Amino acid sequence: MTDPERELNFAREIIGARSYRDVPAGEVLAEAERLLNGWMAGDYRMERPKLYDHYALLLLALLQKNRELEARVEALEAHGG
Structure with a gap:
């Protein structure tokens, strides 16, 4: 359980000890x-x-998710969907 008085570091809470490139x-x-x-x-x-x-x-x-979604839309449109 998180200590309610402790201030969390936004990025560190998300990526931990990993490189940001290693986090999907x-x-x-x-x-x-x-x-x-x-x-x-x-x-x-x-x-x-x-x-x-x-x-x-x-x-x-x-931005990464947006790029992925744009590629999926383009692929669907290319297949007539």
Whole structure:
């Protein structure tokens, strides 16, 4: 259980000791959603300057997912679907 007084580091909570390149975009999105929901609800405290700095991790995952979805749409359109 997370100590409610401890401020979490957004990116470290998501990637742990791994390189950001080793964490799938889907995992980043799921964990970011969990953390941001908890932060907004007051369940978690975040290192606020770090939270802003580490939005890049979330933005990168969203861009990667968007690129994947665009490629799937193009493939479907190419097959007449």
